[in-house]
Amino acid sequence: MSPRRTTVEHSKGVFEVEWPLFGELSRALALKVAREYDPEVVVGIATAGVVPGAVIAAILGREFHSMVVSRRFGTETVRESPAVLSAAPLSVRGRRVLIVDETCDTGDTIRLAVAAMVNAGASEVRTAVAFQTGSYAPDFHALATDSTIILPWDREVLIEGELLPNPLYADALKAR
Numbered sequence: 001m002s003p004r005r006t007t008v009e010h011s012k013g014v015f016e017v018e019w020p021l022f023g024e025l026s027r028a029l030a031l032k033v034a035r036e037y038d039p040e041v042v043v044g045i046a047t048a049g050v051v052p053g054a055v056i057a058a059i060l061g062r063e064f065h066s067m068v069v070s071r072r073f074g075t076e077t078v079r080e081s082p083a084v085l086s087a088a089p090l091s092v093r094g095r096r097v098l099i100v101d102e103t104c105d106t107g108d109t110i111r112l113a114v115a116a117m118v119n120a121g122a123s124e125v126r127t128a129v130a131f132q133t134g135s136y137a138p139d140f141h142a143l144a145t146d147s148t149i150i151l152p153w154d155r156e157v158l159i160e161g162e163l164l165p166n167p168l169y170a171d172a173l174k175a176r
Contacts, residue, residue, distance in 0.1 A: 012145075012146040012147055013146075013147045013148070014147060014148045014150060014169075014172045014173065015145055015147035015148065015149050015150065016150045016155070017149060017150065017151050017152060018152060019152045022051075022052075022130070022151065022152055023055070025052075025130050025131075025142040025143060026051075026052045026055040026056060026059075026130065026142070027055070027059065028142050029052065029056060029100075029128055029129075029130060029140060029141070029142040030055065030056040030059035030060055031059075032128075032140050032142070033056065033060070033098060033126075033128055033140050034059075034060060036140075037096070037098065037126050037139070037140075038096060039060065039062055039096045039097060039098035039126070040062060040063065040095040040096045040097070041062060041063045041064075041065065041089070041091060041092050041095050041096070041097045041098070041122075042054075042056055042057035042060065042062050042063070042064050042065075042097075042098045042100060043064075043065050043066065043067055043088070043089060043092070043097055043098070043099050043100070043113070043117065044057075044064065044065075044066045044067075044100045044101070045066070045067060045068075045069050045099065045100065045101040045109060045110075045113055046066045046067065046068045046069075046070070046086075047068075047070075048101070048102035048103075048151060048153070048154075049066075049099075049100050049101035049102050049129075050066045051102070051153070052100050052101075052102060052128075052129075052130045053066065053100035053101075056098070056100055056128065062098075063091065065089035065091065065092075067084070067086045067087070067088055067089065067113065067116065068084070068085040068086040069082050069083070069084050069085065069109050069112050069113050069116070070082055070083070070085055070109075081108060082108050082109045082112055083112070084112050084113070084116050087116075087120075088116040088117050088119070088120035088122075089120070090120070092117050092120050092121065092122040093120060093121035093122070094121060094122075094123050095122060095123055096122070096123055096124045096125075096126075097117045097122040097124070097125045097126075098125075098126055098127070098128055099113045099114060099117065099125060099126070099127045099128070100127075100128050100129070101113075101127075101128075101129050101130075101138075102129065102130050102131065102149075102151060103129055103130065103131040103132075103133050103149055104127075104129040104131070104132055104133065104134065104136050104138050104141070105133045105134030105135075105136065106134055106135070106136055107134075107135075107136025107138075110127050110129075110136065110138060113127075114127065126139040126140070127139045127140070128140035128141065129141050129142075130142045130143065131143055131144070131145060131149050132144040132145075133145060133146065133147075133149060148169070148172045150166075150169050150172070150173075154166055154168070154169070155169070
């Protein structure tokens with residue numbers, strides 16, 4: 001998962017994404033990919049890249065897999081750099097692969113995922129994100145923004161059995 005900005009100081013505003021918009025952005029991203037690339041396999045980076053990845057795979061009629069590349073290990077530990085936490089799908093060997101994530105800032109997560117696909121024998125690898133939020137340029141993106149992105153599934157989280165506003169975004173939402 002690409003790091004999402006969590007404080008307003010590092011961004012230009014807050015962009016709260018609703019489900020219908022996220023669906024349309026995923027659809028638009030699938031169309032961009034289809035015009036320039038013909039992946040045989042779509043791999044979503046878990047967790048948040050699985051949602052747009054599955055949508056894109058469904059629209060393109062392609063095989064879908066996920067893999068975990070994350071800064072999080074378990075529920076408490078957060079690394080400075082991301083790490084590959086699951087193997088690349090075996091079915092990528094000799095095939096064209098599209099890696100999908102929800103956001104891309106520094107490109108650290110995407111680069112690790114690309115390396116994993118190449119090491120697993122993919123014949124060609126390209127990248128796509130819903131939101132390009134930093135200097136790294138994936139092959140495809142639906143929207144470029146400097147804003148803090150709050151995705152529909154990140155707005156609220158379960159805390160002690162109650163669905164509450166996500167504390168990661170409390171400061172960003174207060175500053176609006």
